[in-house]
Amino acid sequence: MLVNDLKHLAFIMDGNGRWAQRQNKKRSNGHNKGAKNARTITEYCVKIGIKYLTLYAFSTENWKRPKIEIEFLMKLLIKFLKKELKTLQKNNIKFDTIGDISRFSKPLQQAVLHVKKETSQCTGMTQILAINYGSRDEITRAVNRAIKKGKKVDEQDISNLLDTSNFPDIDLLIRTGGDQRLSNFLLWQNAYAELFFTNTLWPDFSIGELETILSKYRTTSRRFGAL
Numbered sequence: 001m002l003v004n005d006l007k008h009l010a011f012i013m014d015g016n017g018r019w020a021q022r023q024n025k026k027r028s029n030g031h032n033k034g035a036k037n038a039r040t041i042t043e044y045c046v047k048i049g050i051k052y053l054t055l056y057a058f059s060t061e062n063w064k065r066p067k068i069e070i071e072f073l074m075k076l077l078i079k080f081l082k083k084e085l086k087t088l089q090k091n092n093i094k095f096d097t098i099g100d101i102s103r104f105s106k107p108l109q110q111a112v113l114h115v116k117k118e119t120s121q122c123t124g125m126t127q128i129l130a131i132n133y134g135s136r137d138e139i140t141r142a143v144n145r146a147i148k149k150g151k152k153v154d155e156q157d158i159s160n161l162l163d164t165s166n167f168p169d170i171d172l173l174i175r176t177g178g179d180q181r182l183s184n185f186l187l188w189q190n191a192y193a194e195l196f197f198t199n200t201l202w203p204d205f206s207i208g209e210l211e212t213i214l215s216k217y218r219t220t221s222r223r224f225g226a227l
């Protein structure tokens with residue numbers, strides 16, 4: 001299925017922990033499975049012609065989790081980036097991030113910069129990993145940049161000051177895991193996004209379910225406030 005009118009798709013990949021707990025496994029198993037699924041969904045998205053795919057992998061609020069889980073997620077991110085590079089290059093996918101990566105360890109920061117550099121010439125799709133990302137943090141950083149410039153800003157200026165300045169607004173946001181909230185994710189950029197919530201836990205979210213959501217999305221009339 002070719003999706004022409006969907007430029008930017010975003011996911012809140014929720015439910016890894018519950019997926020693992022339901023099978024009496026450690027939460028880390030759920031995150032491993034979740035990372036694999038991120039790869040599967042990414043490869044599908046590039047195939048159907050989506051130009052930008054944003055994945056919420058670690059929020060500014062996730063630092064409140066137990067230290068052991070944070071450490072696991074940091075290791076997983078490094079592992080994911082190392083493995084992902086081949087997948088990205090094979091599929092002509094450019095890699096980018098949003099969020100403040102300065103809080104991460106040097107090896108993780110270096111891994112991010114390495115994958116960005118090695119995929120900078122890819123043109124098929126841009127995969128954007130939201131890491132240490134929180135919309136309020138992003139907007140606060142943007143406002144401070146504006147203050148530094150010392151002049152009045154309009155909406156376009158704000159868009160240009162956000163981490164997402166190089167990407168279009170979100171067209172479709174999908175959240176797995178049953179909760180119906182935005183959790184501080186792309187509050188500005190989701191202003192006119194279509195929102196889909198599914199009870200499916202992220203590790204179980206399939207290409208088939210994505211196709212069903214995309215079919216519904218394509219029948220939605222998007223008026224952006226006009227008639």
Ligand code: FPP
Pocket residue numbers: 013014015016017018019031032034035038055056057058062076077080177202
């Ligand atoms: C939500 O599950 C998921 C996260 C906190 C992080 C998302 C991480 C992944 C999908 C794995 C890593 C992915 C990449 C791309 C490296 P949860 O722990 O909140 O699940 P729960 O709501 O069931 O507890």
